[in-house]
Amino acid sequence: MTRRAYAGLIVAALAAGVGACGGESPDEVSAPPAPLTSPVDAATAGNIMGRITFEGTPPQPGVIRMDSDPSCVQPGVTATDETLVVEDTGALRNVFVYVKDGLGDLRFPIPSEPLLLDQMGCLYVPHVMGAQVGQSLEILNSDPTLHNVHAVPVVNQEFNTGQPLPGMKHTHQFTTSEVMVPFKCDVHPWMFAWVGVVDHPFFAVTGADGSFALEGLPPGTYTIEAWHESLGAQTQTVTIGEQETGDITFSFQP
Protein backbone atom coordinates (compact mmCIF):
# COMPACT_ATOMS: atom_id res chain seq x y z
CA MET A 1 0.00 0.00 0.00
CA THR A 2 1.36 3.43 -0.90
CA ARG A 3 1.87 6.26 1.53
CA ARG A 4 -1.00 8.13 -0.11
CA ALA A 5 -3.27 5.18 0.44
CA TYR A 6 -2.30 5.09 4.12
CA ALA A 7 -2.90 8.83 4.41
CA GLY A 8 -6.28 8.42 2.75
CA LEU A 9 -7.24 5.69 5.16
CA ILE A 10 -6.28 7.83 8.15
CA VAL A 11 -8.22 10.83 6.85
CA ALA A 12 -11.25 8.63 6.16
CA ALA A 13 -11.07 7.14 9.64
CA LEU A 14 -10.84 10.59 11.21
CA ALA A 15 -13.74 11.85 9.10
CA ALA A 16 -15.80 8.85 10.14
CA GLY A 17 -15.00 9.58 13.77
CA VAL A 18 -15.98 13.22 13.45
CA GLY A 19 -19.14 12.26 11.62
CA ALA A 20 -20.06 9.76 14.29
CA CYS A 21 -19.62 12.37 16.97
CA GLY A 22 -21.69 14.99 15.23
CA GLY A 23 -24.59 12.77 14.24
CA GLU A 24 -28.12 13.13 15.56
CA SER A 25 -29.32 10.62 18.08
CA PRO A 26 -32.32 8.43 17.15
CA ASP A 27 -34.41 10.23 19.79
CA GLU A 28 -33.88 13.57 18.12
CA VAL A 29 -34.97 12.19 14.79
CA SER A 30 -37.97 10.13 15.81
CA ALA A 31 -39.59 12.30 18.51
CA PRO A 32 -42.99 13.62 17.29
CA PRO A 33 -43.74 17.30 17.84
CA ALA A 34 -45.16 18.27 21.22
CA PRO A 35 -48.89 19.11 21.37
CA LEU A 36 -49.95 22.73 21.56
CA THR A 37 -52.58 22.24 24.25
CA SER A 38 -52.58 20.40 27.56
CA PRO A 39 -54.34 17.01 27.61
CA VAL A 40 -55.50 17.64 31.20
CA ASP A 41 -59.13 18.61 31.79
CA ALA A 42 -58.93 21.66 34.03
CA ALA A 43 -62.33 20.86 35.50
CA THR A 44 -61.13 17.61 37.05
CA ALA A 45 -57.49 18.40 37.70
CA GLY A 46 -56.08 18.05 41.19
CA ASN A 47 -52.87 18.89 43.02
CA ILE A 48 -50.16 17.26 45.06
CA MET A 49 -48.63 19.47 47.72
CA GLY A 50 -46.26 18.88 50.52
CA ARG A 51 -43.24 19.83 52.54
CA ILE A 52 -39.73 18.47 52.85
CA THR A 53 -37.80 18.56 56.08
CA PHE A 54 -34.40 17.58 57.38
CA GLU A 55 -34.24 15.42 60.52
CA GLY A 56 -31.26 15.93 62.78
CA THR A 57 -28.66 18.60 63.23
CA PRO A 58 -27.50 19.98 59.92
CA PRO A 59 -23.80 20.72 59.44
CA GLN A 60 -22.73 24.33 59.19
CA PRO A 61 -22.46 25.28 55.52
CA GLY A 62 -18.85 25.67 54.43
CA VAL A 63 -17.50 29.01 53.27
CA ILE A 64 -16.53 29.14 49.61
CA ARG A 65 -13.11 30.61 48.99
CA MET A 66 -13.07 32.47 45.71
CA ASP A 67 -9.53 33.82 45.93
CA SER A 68 -8.47 32.21 42.68
CA ASP A 69 -10.51 34.82 40.80
CA PRO A 70 -10.42 38.30 42.40
CA SER A 71 -13.44 39.31 40.30
CA CYS A 72 -15.54 36.87 42.29
CA VAL A 73 -14.65 38.27 45.69
CA GLN A 74 -17.23 40.83 46.83
CA PRO A 75 -16.33 42.93 49.89
CA GLY A 76 -18.50 42.06 52.86
CA VAL A 77 -20.12 39.09 51.15
CA THR A 78 -19.38 35.56 52.28
CA ALA A 79 -20.57 32.89 49.90
CA THR A 80 -21.51 29.59 51.47
CA ASP A 81 -21.81 26.11 50.06
CA GLU A 82 -25.34 25.34 48.87
CA THR A 83 -25.00 21.57 48.89
CA LEU A 84 -27.11 21.21 52.03
CA VAL A 85 -29.26 24.19 53.06
CA VAL A 86 -31.55 23.65 56.04
CA GLU A 87 -33.60 26.50 57.46
CA ASP A 88 -34.10 27.02 61.20
CA THR A 89 -37.56 25.49 60.86
CA GLY A 90 -36.04 22.27 59.55
CA ALA A 91 -37.20 23.02 56.00
CA LEU A 92 -34.88 21.56 53.39
CA ARG A 93 -34.13 23.75 50.39
CA ASN A 94 -33.09 22.81 46.88
CA VAL A 95 -34.99 19.54 46.64
CA PHE A 96 -36.24 18.71 43.17
CA VAL A 97 -39.71 17.13 43.38
CA TYR A 98 -41.40 15.68 40.34
CA VAL A 99 -43.86 13.12 39.06
CA LYS A 100 -41.70 10.12 38.32
CA ASP A 101 -44.44 7.82 37.17
CA GLY A 102 -48.21 7.79 36.62
CA LEU A 103 -48.76 10.08 33.67
CA GLY A 104 -48.86 7.24 31.16
CA ASP A 105 -48.58 8.31 27.56
CA LEU A 106 -49.82 11.84 28.13
CA ARG A 107 -47.81 14.44 26.27
CA PHE A 108 -47.67 18.09 27.20
CA PRO A 109 -47.01 21.36 25.37
CA ILE A 110 -43.57 22.86 25.75
CA PRO A 111 -43.64 26.26 27.46
CA SER A 112 -42.56 29.04 25.17
CA GLU A 113 -41.12 31.03 28.07
CA PRO A 114 -37.41 30.30 28.46
CA LEU A 115 -35.95 29.43 31.83
CA LEU A 116 -32.98 31.31 33.23
CA LEU A 117 -29.86 29.89 34.82
CA ASP A 118 -27.78 32.85 35.88
CA GLN A 119 -24.15 33.09 36.88
CA MET A 120 -24.05 35.74 39.54
CA GLY A 121 -21.41 36.30 42.20
CA CYS A 122 -19.58 33.33 40.70
CA LEU A 123 -22.42 31.03 41.67
CA TYR A 124 -25.09 29.39 39.58
CA VAL A 125 -28.49 30.91 40.43
CA PRO A 126 -30.64 28.99 41.11
CA HIS A 127 -28.62 26.11 42.47
CA VAL A 128 -31.34 23.57 41.59
CA MET A 129 -34.03 23.97 38.97
CA GLY A 130 -36.31 21.99 36.65
CA ALA A 131 -36.85 22.17 32.92
CA GLN A 132 -39.11 20.46 30.45
CA VAL A 133 -37.72 18.52 27.53
CA GLY A 134 -37.50 20.91 24.58
CA GLN A 135 -37.91 24.01 26.73
CA SER A 136 -35.35 26.74 26.20
CA LEU A 137 -32.89 27.19 29.01
CA GLU A 138 -30.97 30.44 28.89
CA ILE A 139 -27.65 30.46 30.70
CA LEU A 140 -26.50 34.00 31.41
CA ASN A 141 -23.21 35.42 32.58
CA SER A 142 -23.98 38.32 34.92
CA ASP A 143 -20.48 38.39 36.37
CA PRO A 144 -17.62 40.72 35.45
CA THR A 145 -15.46 37.67 34.78
CA LEU A 146 -15.49 34.75 32.42
CA HIS A 147 -17.17 31.41 32.94
CA ASN A 148 -17.41 28.17 31.07
CA VAL A 149 -20.85 26.59 31.16
CA HIS A 150 -20.21 22.88 31.29
CA ALA A 151 -23.20 20.53 31.39
CA VAL A 152 -22.29 16.94 32.20
CA PRO A 153 -25.39 14.86 31.46
CA VAL A 154 -25.34 11.11 31.05
CA VAL A 155 -28.25 10.75 28.63
CA ASN A 156 -28.37 14.14 26.93
CA GLN A 157 -25.55 15.72 24.92
CA GLU A 158 -22.69 17.12 26.96
CA PHE A 159 -21.71 20.69 26.17
CA ASN A 160 -19.05 23.14 27.31
CA THR A 161 -19.42 26.75 26.25
CA GLY A 162 -17.23 29.71 27.08
CA GLN A 163 -18.73 32.99 28.22
CA PRO A 164 -15.79 35.36 28.42
CA LEU A 165 -17.80 38.59 28.61
CA PRO A 166 -20.51 39.83 30.99
CA GLY A 167 -24.01 39.61 29.52
CA MET A 168 -23.26 36.68 27.26
CA LYS A 169 -26.10 34.22 26.98
CA HIS A 170 -26.27 30.65 25.78
CA THR A 171 -29.56 28.91 25.01
CA HIS A 172 -29.98 25.17 25.19
CA GLN A 173 -32.81 22.66 24.90
CA PHE A 174 -32.52 19.21 26.39
CA THR A 175 -33.80 16.42 24.19
CA THR A 176 -34.42 13.66 26.75
CA SER A 177 -35.67 13.34 30.32
CA GLU A 178 -32.81 13.17 32.81
CA VAL A 179 -32.85 13.67 36.55
CA MET A 180 -30.48 15.37 37.19
CA VAL A 181 -28.15 17.14 34.76
CA PRO A 182 -25.12 18.57 36.59
CA PHE A 183 -23.72 21.91 35.52
CA LYS A 184 -20.28 23.08 36.50
CA CYS A 185 -17.75 25.77 35.72
CA ASP A 186 -14.22 24.46 35.37
CA VAL A 187 -12.82 27.96 35.83
CA HIS A 188 -14.42 28.20 39.28
CA PRO A 189 -14.48 24.67 40.67
CA TRP A 190 -16.97 25.52 43.44
CA MET A 191 -19.73 26.41 40.94
CA PHE A 192 -22.37 23.72 40.54
CA ALA A 193 -26.00 23.63 39.50
CA TRP A 194 -28.46 20.82 38.94
CA VAL A 195 -31.22 20.81 36.35
CA GLY A 196 -33.94 18.18 36.47
CA VAL A 197 -35.20 17.53 32.96
CA VAL A 198 -38.61 15.86 32.62
CA ASP A 199 -41.11 15.50 29.79
CA HIS A 200 -44.02 17.12 31.65
CA PRO A 201 -44.69 20.28 33.66
CA PHE A 202 -45.19 18.63 37.06
CA PHE A 203 -42.03 19.48 38.96
CA ALA A 204 -40.96 21.92 41.63
CA VAL A 205 -37.96 22.90 43.73
CA THR A 206 -38.31 23.54 47.45
CA GLY A 207 -37.59 27.01 48.72
CA ALA A 208 -37.06 28.50 52.16
CA ASP A 209 -40.20 26.92 53.65
CA GLY A 210 -39.47 23.47 52.18
CA SER A 211 -42.86 23.32 50.48
CA PHE A 212 -43.71 22.27 46.98
CA ALA A 213 -46.83 22.11 44.80
CA LEU A 214 -47.50 20.04 41.71
CA GLU A 215 -50.67 21.58 40.32
CA GLY A 216 -53.07 20.66 37.53
CA LEU A 217 -52.60 16.89 37.58
CA PRO A 218 -55.24 14.63 36.12
CA PRO A 219 -56.85 12.23 38.64
CA GLY A 220 -54.72 9.14 39.15
CA THR A 221 -52.03 7.41 41.13
CA TYR A 222 -48.57 8.89 40.98
CA THR A 223 -45.06 8.09 42.09
CA ILE A 224 -43.50 11.27 43.41
CA GLU A 225 -39.75 11.50 43.77
CA ALA A 226 -37.86 14.00 45.87
CA TRP A 227 -34.20 14.33 44.89
CA HIS A 228 -31.48 16.02 46.89
CA GLU A 229 -27.91 16.33 45.67
CA SER A 230 -26.25 15.01 48.83
CA LEU A 231 -29.06 13.18 50.63
CA GLY A 232 -30.25 11.05 47.75
CA ALA A 233 -33.78 10.43 46.48
CA GLN A 234 -37.01 9.25 48.08
CA THR A 235 -40.26 8.23 46.45
CA GLN A 236 -43.84 8.06 47.62
CA THR A 237 -47.03 6.96 45.92
CA VAL A 238 -50.10 9.16 46.15
CA THR A 239 -53.57 8.89 44.62
CA ILE A 240 -55.74 11.89 43.88
CA GLY A 241 -59.32 12.00 42.66
CA GLU A 242 -61.10 14.70 40.69
CA GLN A 243 -60.24 18.16 42.03
CA GLU A 244 -58.55 16.62 45.05
CA THR A 245 -55.33 17.74 46.64
CA GLY A 246 -52.99 15.06 47.91
CA ASP A 247 -50.69 16.02 50.74
CA ILE A 248 -47.37 14.28 51.32
CA THR A 249 -44.24 14.97 53.30
CA PHE A 250 -40.67 13.82 52.85
CA SER A 251 -38.13 13.66 55.60
CA PHE A 252 -34.42 13.35 54.86
CA GLN A 253 -31.78 12.23 57.31
CA PRO A 254 -28.02 12.79 57.10
Place this chain on the structure above:
Amino acid sequence: MLLHLFALLVATSTALLIFAGGLVTSTGSGLSVPDWPNTYGWFMLTFPLDKMVGGIFYEHSHRLIASMVGLLIVVQAAWLWKAEPRHWVRRLGYVAVAAVVTQGILGGITVLWFLPAPISIAHAGLAQLVFCLTVSIALFTSAGWRRGYASGDTSLDADRPLQTIAILTTVFVYAQIIAGATMRHTGAGLAIPDFPLVFGSLIPPYWTAPIAIHYAHRVGALVVSVCVLATVGHVLYHHRGRLELGRPSLLLLALLAIQITLGGLTVLSGKHYIINSLHVVTGAFALGTSLVLALRTCRSRFAVTGAGVTGLNALHESNRAYESSSEWNPTHRVPGARM
Protein backbone atom coordinates in the same frame (compact mmCIF):
# COMPACT_ATOMS: atom_id res chain seq x y z
CA MET B 1 28.43 21.87 22.27
CA LEU B 2 25.88 24.62 21.76
CA LEU B 3 23.54 22.19 20.07
CA HIS B 4 23.83 19.86 23.06
CA LEU B 5 23.05 22.70 25.47
CA PHE B 6 20.06 23.64 23.38
CA ALA B 7 18.88 20.02 23.38
CA LEU B 8 19.17 20.02 27.18
CA LEU B 9 17.03 23.16 27.26
CA VAL B 10 14.43 21.46 25.07
CA ALA B 11 14.35 18.39 27.31
CA THR B 12 14.04 20.55 30.43
CA SER B 13 11.23 22.56 28.85
CA THR B 14 9.43 19.34 27.99
CA ALA B 15 9.65 18.23 31.62
CA LEU B 16 8.19 21.58 32.65
CA LEU B 17 5.39 21.03 30.16
CA ILE B 18 4.64 17.62 31.67
CA PHE B 19 4.46 19.21 35.12
CA ALA B 20 2.08 21.86 33.77
CA GLY B 21 -0.03 19.12 32.21
CA GLY B 22 -0.09 17.34 35.56
CA LEU B 23 -1.37 20.52 37.18
CA VAL B 24 -4.18 20.76 34.63
CA THR B 25 -5.42 17.27 35.45
CA SER B 26 -4.79 17.56 39.18
CA THR B 27 -6.80 20.76 39.48
CA GLY B 28 -9.59 19.50 37.23
CA SER B 29 -8.98 22.38 34.84
CA GLY B 30 -8.90 20.38 31.61
CA LEU B 31 -12.13 21.88 30.32
CA SER B 32 -11.82 25.35 31.81
CA VAL B 33 -11.00 26.60 28.32
CA PRO B 34 -13.75 25.09 26.21
CA ASP B 35 -12.42 25.97 22.76
CA TRP B 36 -9.26 24.99 20.91
CA PRO B 37 -6.96 26.14 19.34
CA ASN B 38 -8.41 29.51 20.41
CA THR B 39 -8.94 30.50 24.04
CA TYR B 40 -12.43 31.89 24.64
CA GLY B 41 -12.36 33.13 21.07
CA TRP B 42 -9.01 34.89 21.41
CA PHE B 43 -5.98 33.80 19.44
CA MET B 44 -4.08 31.84 22.04
CA LEU B 45 -1.09 34.16 22.28
CA THR B 46 -3.25 37.30 22.62
CA PHE B 47 -5.47 36.03 25.42
CA PRO B 48 -5.45 38.76 28.15
CA LEU B 49 -3.31 37.83 31.13
CA ASP B 50 -5.83 39.31 33.57
CA LYS B 51 -8.35 36.74 32.40
CA MET B 52 -6.12 33.83 33.37
CA VAL B 53 -8.11 33.11 36.52
CA GLY B 54 -9.14 29.93 38.27
CA GLY B 55 -8.77 26.83 36.12
CA ILE B 56 -7.92 28.93 33.05
CA PHE B 57 -4.55 29.75 34.64
CA TYR B 58 -3.53 26.10 34.56
CA GLU B 59 -5.03 25.16 31.20
CA HIS B 60 -3.92 28.26 29.30
CA SER B 61 -0.44 28.16 30.87
CA HIS B 62 -0.19 24.55 29.71
CA ARG B 63 -1.08 25.62 26.18
CA LEU B 64 1.43 28.50 26.20
CA ILE B 65 4.23 26.28 27.49
CA ALA B 66 3.28 23.62 24.94
CA SER B 67 3.56 26.21 22.16
CA MET B 68 6.97 27.24 23.41
CA VAL B 69 8.15 23.63 23.61
CA GLY B 70 6.79 22.96 20.13
CA LEU B 71 8.72 25.93 18.80
CA LEU B 72 11.90 24.80 20.56
CA ILE B 73 11.57 21.31 19.10
CA VAL B 74 11.13 22.74 15.59
CA VAL B 75 14.22 24.92 16.07
CA GLN B 76 16.10 21.87 17.37
CA ALA B 77 15.14 19.88 14.27
CA ALA B 78 16.30 22.71 12.03
CA TRP B 79 19.57 22.95 13.92
CA LEU B 80 20.11 19.20 13.66
CA TRP B 81 19.32 19.32 9.95
CA LYS B 82 21.96 22.01 9.48
CA ALA B 83 24.70 20.93 11.86
CA GLU B 84 24.34 17.25 12.74
CA PRO B 85 26.35 14.83 10.55
CA ARG B 86 24.61 11.66 11.77
CA HIS B 87 21.60 10.97 9.65
CA TRP B 88 19.72 9.02 12.31
CA VAL B 89 20.08 11.81 14.86
CA ARG B 90 18.69 14.28 12.32
CA ARG B 91 15.80 11.90 11.78
CA LEU B 92 15.20 11.76 15.49
CA GLY B 93 14.77 15.53 15.41
CA TYR B 94 12.13 15.24 12.69
CA VAL B 95 10.34 12.49 14.62
CA ALA B 96 10.26 14.77 17.66
CA VAL B 97 8.58 17.48 15.57
CA ALA B 98 5.97 15.03 14.30
CA ALA B 99 5.40 13.72 17.82
CA VAL B 100 4.95 17.14 19.38
CA VAL B 101 2.54 18.22 16.63
CA THR B 102 0.53 15.03 17.15
CA GLN B 103 0.63 15.70 20.86
CA GLY B 104 -0.83 19.17 20.36
CA ILE B 105 -3.63 17.79 18.20
CA LEU B 106 -4.40 15.11 20.79
CA GLY B 107 -4.56 17.82 23.44
CA GLY B 108 -7.01 19.79 21.33
CA ILE B 109 -9.16 16.76 20.56
CA THR B 110 -9.38 15.75 24.19
CA VAL B 111 -10.69 19.22 25.07
CA LEU B 112 -13.20 19.36 22.20
CA TRP B 113 -14.45 15.84 22.98
CA PHE B 114 -14.75 16.47 26.75
CA LEU B 115 -11.71 14.51 27.92
CA PRO B 116 -12.50 10.97 26.76
CA ALA B 117 -10.25 8.67 28.78
CA PRO B 118 -8.56 6.91 25.79
CA ILE B 119 -7.58 10.22 24.17
CA SER B 120 -6.43 11.73 27.46
CA ILE B 121 -4.36 8.62 28.23
CA ALA B 122 -2.86 8.74 24.74
CA HIS B 123 -2.06 12.42 25.33
CA ALA B 124 -0.30 11.54 28.58
CA GLY B 125 1.54 8.61 27.00
CA LEU B 126 2.73 10.55 23.98
CA ALA B 127 3.96 13.34 26.26
CA GLN B 128 6.37 10.88 27.81
CA LEU B 129 7.53 9.70 24.39
CA VAL B 130 8.19 13.29 23.34
CA PHE B 131 10.19 13.72 26.53
CA CYS B 132 12.12 10.53 25.74
CA LEU B 133 12.91 11.85 22.27
CA THR B 134 14.22 15.15 23.62
CA VAL B 135 16.28 13.35 26.27
CA SER B 136 17.69 11.00 23.64
CA ILE B 137 18.67 13.86 21.36
CA ALA B 138 20.34 15.63 24.28
CA LEU B 139 22.24 12.43 25.03
CA PHE B 140 23.26 11.75 21.43
CA THR B 141 24.60 15.27 21.00
CA SER B 142 26.63 15.15 24.22
CA ALA B 143 30.42 15.05 24.12
CA GLY B 144 30.52 11.89 26.23
CA TRP B 145 28.30 9.97 23.82
CA ARG B 146 30.29 11.13 20.82
CA ARG B 147 33.50 10.20 22.53
CA GLY B 148 32.18 6.74 23.40
CA TYR B 149 32.78 7.21 27.13
CA ALA B 150 35.49 4.82 28.38
CA SER B 151 36.40 3.48 24.97
CA GLY B 152 39.25 1.43 26.35
CA ASP B 153 36.97 -0.60 28.61
CA THR B 154 35.24 -3.28 26.59
CA SER B 155 33.59 -5.14 29.46
CA LEU B 156 30.31 -3.30 28.93
CA ASP B 157 30.03 -4.23 25.25
CA ALA B 158 29.65 -7.91 26.05
CA ASP B 159 27.39 -7.39 29.06
CA ARG B 160 24.17 -8.40 27.34
CA PRO B 161 22.35 -9.12 30.64
CA LEU B 162 22.81 -5.51 31.70
CA GLN B 163 21.64 -4.20 28.35
CA THR B 164 18.58 -6.41 28.53
CA ILE B 165 17.61 -5.53 32.07
CA ALA B 166 18.24 -1.83 31.48
CA ILE B 167 15.99 -1.83 28.41
CA LEU B 168 13.35 -3.86 30.24
CA THR B 169 13.44 -1.40 33.13
CA THR B 170 12.77 1.46 30.74
CA VAL B 171 9.90 -0.41 29.13
CA PHE B 172 8.38 -1.23 32.53
CA VAL B 173 8.75 2.35 33.74
CA TYR B 174 6.89 3.50 30.64
CA ALA B 175 4.19 0.86 31.12
CA GLN B 176 3.86 1.98 34.73
CA ILE B 177 3.41 5.57 33.59
CA ILE B 178 0.64 4.47 31.22
CA ALA B 179 -1.00 2.61 34.11
CA GLY B 180 -0.76 5.79 36.16
CA ALA B 181 -2.26 7.85 33.34
CA THR B 182 -5.10 5.35 33.05
CA MET B 183 -5.69 5.70 36.77
CA ARG B 184 -5.72 9.50 36.58
CA HIS B 185 -8.00 9.75 33.61
CA THR B 186 -10.51 7.18 34.80
CA GLY B 187 -10.81 8.79 38.23
CA ALA B 188 -9.34 5.81 40.04
CA GLY B 189 -6.69 7.76 41.94
CA LEU B 190 -8.40 7.35 45.30
CA ALA B 191 -10.16 4.05 44.61
CA ILE B 192 -7.86 2.57 47.24
CA PRO B 193 -7.83 5.11 50.05
CA ASP B 194 -4.98 3.80 52.20
CA PHE B 195 -1.24 3.39 51.67
CA PRO B 196 0.91 1.30 51.71
CA LEU B 197 -1.75 -1.28 52.53
CA VAL B 198 -4.84 -1.88 50.43
CA PHE B 199 -8.00 -1.58 52.52
CA GLY B 200 -5.89 -2.71 55.46
CA SER B 201 -4.46 -5.76 53.72
CA LEU B 202 -2.23 -6.73 50.81
CA ILE B 203 -4.96 -7.61 48.33
CA PRO B 204 -8.25 -5.75 47.86
CA PRO B 205 -11.13 -7.52 49.64
CA TYR B 206 -13.38 -6.78 46.66
CA TRP B 207 -12.86 -5.68 43.10
CA THR B 208 -14.23 -2.92 40.92
CA ALA B 209 -12.73 -1.52 37.72
CA PRO B 210 -11.24 1.56 39.49
CA ILE B 211 -9.81 -0.62 42.28
CA ALA B 212 -8.28 -2.99 39.73
CA ILE B 213 -6.70 -0.10 37.81
CA HIS B 214 -5.36 1.46 40.98
CA TYR B 215 -4.06 -1.87 42.25
CA ALA B 216 -2.37 -2.56 38.90
CA HIS B 217 -0.48 0.72 39.30
CA ARG B 218 0.73 -0.34 42.73
CA VAL B 219 1.79 -3.78 41.50
CA GLY B 220 3.50 -2.01 38.61
CA ALA B 221 5.46 0.06 41.12
CA LEU B 222 6.67 -3.14 42.71
CA VAL B 223 7.75 -4.59 39.36
CA VAL B 224 9.54 -1.38 38.43
CA SER B 225 11.28 -1.32 41.82
CA VAL B 226 12.61 -4.83 41.29
CA CYS B 227 13.83 -3.93 37.80
CA VAL B 228 15.49 -0.74 38.98
CA LEU B 229 17.18 -2.50 41.88
CA ALA B 230 18.41 -5.25 39.56
CA THR B 231 19.79 -2.75 37.05
CA VAL B 232 21.41 -0.51 39.62
CA GLY B 233 22.80 -3.47 41.54
CA HIS B 234 24.30 -4.91 38.37
CA VAL B 235 25.88 -1.61 37.39
CA LEU B 236 27.36 -0.98 40.83
CA TYR B 237 28.67 -4.53 41.14
CA HIS B 238 30.10 -5.04 37.66
CA HIS B 239 30.82 -1.54 36.37
CA ARG B 240 31.55 0.48 39.48
CA GLY B 241 34.18 2.54 37.69
CA ARG B 242 31.92 3.59 34.80
CA LEU B 243 30.66 7.00 35.88
CA GLU B 244 28.37 7.31 32.87
CA LEU B 245 26.45 4.32 34.26
CA GLY B 246 26.93 4.82 37.98
CA ARG B 247 25.58 8.35 38.08
CA PRO B 248 22.26 7.67 36.31
CA SER B 249 21.92 4.47 38.34
CA LEU B 250 22.14 6.30 41.63
CA LEU B 251 19.87 9.02 40.29
CA LEU B 252 17.34 6.40 39.21
CA LEU B 253 17.45 4.85 42.66
CA ALA B 254 16.82 8.23 44.28
CA LEU B 255 14.01 8.99 41.84
CA LEU B 256 12.40 5.63 42.61
CA ALA B 257 12.39 6.42 46.33
CA ILE B 258 11.01 9.91 45.72
CA GLN B 259 8.39 8.61 43.32
CA ILE B 260 7.08 5.94 45.69
CA THR B 261 6.93 8.52 48.48
CA LEU B 262 5.04 10.94 46.23
CA GLY B 263 2.66 8.18 45.17
CA GLY B 264 1.86 7.39 48.79
CA LEU B 265 1.47 11.07 49.64
CA THR B 266 -0.83 11.55 46.66
CA VAL B 267 -3.22 9.00 48.12
CA LEU B 268 -2.87 10.12 51.73
CA SER B 269 -3.31 13.81 50.85
CA GLY B 270 -6.47 13.11 48.87
CA LYS B 271 -4.69 13.92 45.60
CA HIS B 272 -3.21 17.28 46.57
CA TYR B 273 -2.63 18.94 43.23
CA ILE B 274 1.03 19.87 43.78
CA ILE B 275 1.98 16.44 45.11
CA ASN B 276 0.02 14.78 42.35
CA SER B 277 1.74 16.85 39.65
CA LEU B 278 5.18 16.24 41.18
CA HIS B 279 4.37 12.53 41.04
CA VAL B 280 3.69 12.89 37.30
CA VAL B 281 6.87 14.76 36.48
CA THR B 282 9.03 12.55 38.71
CA GLY B 283 7.72 9.62 36.71
CA ALA B 284 8.99 11.37 33.59
CA PHE B 285 12.37 11.97 35.20
CA ALA B 286 12.60 8.30 36.15
CA LEU B 287 11.72 7.29 32.60
CA GLY B 288 14.28 9.70 31.13
CA THR B 289 17.01 8.54 33.52
CA SER B 290 16.24 4.90 32.85
CA LEU B 291 16.38 5.59 29.12
CA VAL B 292 19.73 7.33 29.38
CA LEU B 293 21.10 4.43 31.37
CA ALA B 294 19.77 1.88 28.88
CA LEU B 295 21.15 3.80 25.91
CA ARG B 296 24.55 4.14 27.54
CA THR B 297 24.71 0.41 28.22
CA CYS B 298 24.08 -0.07 24.49
CA ARG B 299 26.49 2.62 23.40
CA SER B 300 28.64 0.18 21.41
CA ARG B 301 25.66 -0.67 19.22
CA PHE B 302 25.64 2.91 17.93
CA ALA B 303 28.78 2.76 15.86
CA VAL B 304 30.29 5.10 13.33
CA THR B 305 27.56 5.86 10.88
CA GLY B 306 27.56 6.92 7.34
CA ALA B 307 24.78 8.92 5.74
CA GLY B 308 21.54 7.02 5.73
CA VAL B 309 22.77 4.24 7.99
CA THR B 310 21.08 3.80 11.34
CA GLY B 311 22.95 2.98 14.49
CA LEU B 312 21.97 -0.70 14.47
CA ASN B 313 22.71 -1.08 10.79
CA ALA B 314 26.04 0.50 11.42
CA LEU B 315 26.66 -1.94 14.22
CA HIS B 316 26.02 -4.86 11.95
CA GLU B 317 28.20 -3.39 9.24
CA SER B 318 30.99 -2.76 11.70
CA ASN B 319 30.68 -6.22 13.12
CA ARG B 320 30.83 -7.78 9.69
CA ALA B 321 33.87 -5.73 8.75
CA TYR B 322 35.61 -6.41 11.97
CA GLU B 323 34.83 -10.11 12.10
CA SER B 324 36.34 -10.50 8.65
CA SER B 325 39.55 -8.89 9.80
CA SER B 326 42.41 -10.69 11.44
CA GLU B 327 41.93 -8.76 14.70
CA TRP B 328 38.53 -10.27 15.41
CA ASN B 329 37.80 -10.95 19.08
CA PRO B 330 34.36 -12.33 19.92
CA THR B 331 34.20 -10.50 23.28
CA HIS B 332 34.73 -7.14 21.66
CA ARG B 333 32.34 -6.76 18.79
CA VAL B 334 32.67 -3.11 17.85
CA PRO B 335 36.12 -1.92 18.71
CA GLY B 336 37.22 1.61 18.03
CA ALA B 337 34.10 2.23 16.05
CA ARG B 338 32.41 4.76 18.35
CA MET B 339 31.59 8.24 17.45
